[in-house]
Amino acid sequence: MIEWLALIIFFMAGVVVVYHHVGYPVALKLMTQGLENTRPNFYQRHHRITPLDHMLPSISLIMPAYNEAGTIQEKIRNLATLDYPDYKLKVILVCDGCTDGTAQLAKKTMAEPECNHLNLSVVEKPENGGKVAVLNEAISLSRCSVVALSDVSSLLSSDSLLIVAAHLSNENTGVICGSYHFLKSLSVGEQAYWQYQRSIKTRESSLGATLGVHGAFYAFRRELFDLIPADTINDDFTLPVQITMKGYQCLYDPRIIAMELEQACNEMDFQRRNELPPAIFNRPFVTLAYYTPSLERSLSTFFPVSFYVHSCRCSCLWYWHLQHYCLCPTLFFRLFWPFSWAFTASLSFIFSVAHNQIIRN
Template identity: 25%
Template sequence: MIAIVLFWLSLGIVGHAYVGYPVLMAMLARWRGRDPLCGDHVPAISVVLAVHDEETRVAARIRDVLAQDYPADQLEMLVVNDGSRDGTSRAARLDDPRVKVIDLDTNQGKAGALNRAVEVARGEILVFVDARQSFAPGALRALVAPFADPSVGGVSGELVIGSGQGNPGLYWRMEKRLRHDEARLGCLHGVSGAIHALRRELFVPMPAGTVLDDMWTPLQTLLGGHRVWMARDAIAVDQASSSLAEEFHRKLRTLAGNWQLVQRLPVLLNPVANPVFLAWFSHKFLRLVVPWALLVALVASACAPGPFYRFALGAQLLAYAGAALAWARPALARRVPLLPAAGMFLMLNSAALLSLPASLAWDGSRLWRKH
C-alpha cells in the first residue's frame, strides 16, 4: 500500500511540474493576463557587461551593442574587467565616448562586478548583457519600451538558441512559453541573463559569489512590489552548446544556484511573504524535486503488487533506456521523433539530481565558469 501511495504521489509531483502548472498558467494568462502599456520610450540607459578573460570577443560584443538603433546621447556602456589575466581591458577600450571600462584589480566574480558597475551607472534603466550573445536589430528599444508602464520594474528579453547538439529544442520552446504566461500574470521570477533590464533605483546589491544574478534581480523586483515583463521581440541570439555534456555542466551550475538562492533568500519558502510563491515553487523548486520523485516512482513500481505496476516499471525502464541512447548518441536520436526531447529531459533531471550535492560542494574560489 505504501509503495502504491508513493508511486502516485511521485507521478503527481512530476505531472504538476511539467504539465499541470504550465497548463494552468496558459489558461489563466488567456483569461486574466495583462500586457503592460508600451510606448516609444527611450530613457537614458546604462548597458552593463561584466567580463573575465574575454579578450577574443569583448570588442565585437561592445560593437554589437553600440550598433543598436538607440539614441547615442541616451546610451552608455559600462564594461567591468573583473581581474582578467589576458588583454580584455585593452580590447574593450574602443574609440567611442559611450564606452567606459572599469578595471577591478582582483577577480570578484560576476556578482561583485555587476555591483561595481551599478555604483557608477548614470542611466535611468540598467541593461545587463553577456559576452557570448549578439542582439537582433531593435532589441534595445523593444527591451525598454515596457518601462513606459510605471508598474514595470524589470524586463526580460528573449534568448534564441541556434542549432547544435546542445540545443534544448522542445524544452526551451516550452520554457519560453511558460515564462511569457507568467509575465502576463505578473509572476515572472526569472529572466534571461543575456538580455534583461531593470530600473536603476530597484537594484539590490548581490552577495559575493551569487550565481543566479538573473533570478536575484527579478525576485528582488517582485518582492519590492513591481512587475517583471518579458519582451519577446527583444531578442538575443546565442549558439547552442557544442554537446549535451557541455549543456549538462551549464545546467548543473544553474540548478545548484537555485539551492544557493533559497539559502540567501529564505523568504522564498514563505507562501505569505513571497508574492509569487506558487509560481516559484511550481516552476523552480519542484524542478529540483522532480528527479527524486522519478527515482521514488521507479522503486515504488518495482515494489507495488499487481500487473499494472509491473507494466509501469517496464515502461519507465524502456523510456530511460531510450533517453540514455539519445543523450549518448544525439545524431542518431534526431532520426526518431521525440527521442531528442527524451534525452534532454534525462540530462536536465540528472543535473537537477546532482545540483544539491554540487551546491554543498561549491568552490567559491572559482568565480567564473565558461562553457
C-alpha cells in the same frame, strides 16, 4: 506496512511529477485565459535624432567579463548598432581579472569608425572578484535611471533598448527581459527546452511576473536595486525576485532578442547544468531534457530520487511564488503545498529505509 507506505508515497510523488510536466502548463494556460498579453508600442527612431529623444530614460549597460577575447569585438560592434540616443546610453565593460587581452581588444574595437560614437568605458580589475562583486559595485555607482545587464557573448536586437524604455514607462514595471536564442544550431532536446521556456515565460508575464530571467540581457529600474548577497550564484534569478517582491512586475517581451554566439556543446551543457544552483528548481517543472543522455546514463540509479525530491520541493516554492507575487493563488495551490513538504520528508524516510534494507540483505 513499509511496503504499502512506500507504494503510496511513490504514486503520490508520481502525481506531483505529472503535475509539473502537464498540470503546471495546463494550469498556467487556464489562469491566463482571457488575459491580453498586450505589449506596448515603442518609439521607433530609425537611428535618427528626433525631439522625442529627451523623453527616453538614461540607460547604463553593464557587462562583466572574464576572458572574453573571442566575442568582445563582435559585442562592441553590436552595441554600436543599437538604436538609442548616444548621450542616453553609457556602456560599462568590467574586465574582472582578464588574462587574455579582453580589455585591449575592446579598446582597439572602440577606435573603429563605426564604433567610436559609443560611450563605452573599460574598467580593468587586476584580480578576479566574481560577477556578483562586479555587479554590486558597478550598479551602485551608476547614475542612470535604468540599468541593463548583458553577457559579452550575446548580441542584442537593435531596438532592444527602445522596447525596454517602452515597458519601463509604466511605473508598475520593474524588470523587463527578452527572448534567448542561439546563433548556431542546438540539439533537438535543447531546442525543445528553450521553446518550452519561452512559452512558459510568455504566460507567466501575462500574469505579471516571470520567475527569473536570462542573464544574456535584462533591464530594471536603478532605484529598485538592492545589493546582491555575496554567496549568490545566479543574479538573473535573485535580482528580479528582489524587485518583484517589492510589488513590481517582471515582464517578458519576445521582441527583445539576445542571440548567443557561443555554440552549445555537450561539455558546456554538462558544466552549465552541473553548476546550476537549487534556484533552477524554483519553477515547478523538471524536464527530461534537463539531463543530457550521458548524465542520465551515469546517474540512472539516483535519477528517480532526485527527480521526485526536486519535484516535490518545486511545488512548495511555486505556491510561495504565487503568494508573494500576488498571482491569484487558488484553493488548489493552497491545499497542495503542505502535501509537497510531506512528500519530500516521506521520500527521504522511505529511501533511507530501503537503503538500510539493501545493506542488511
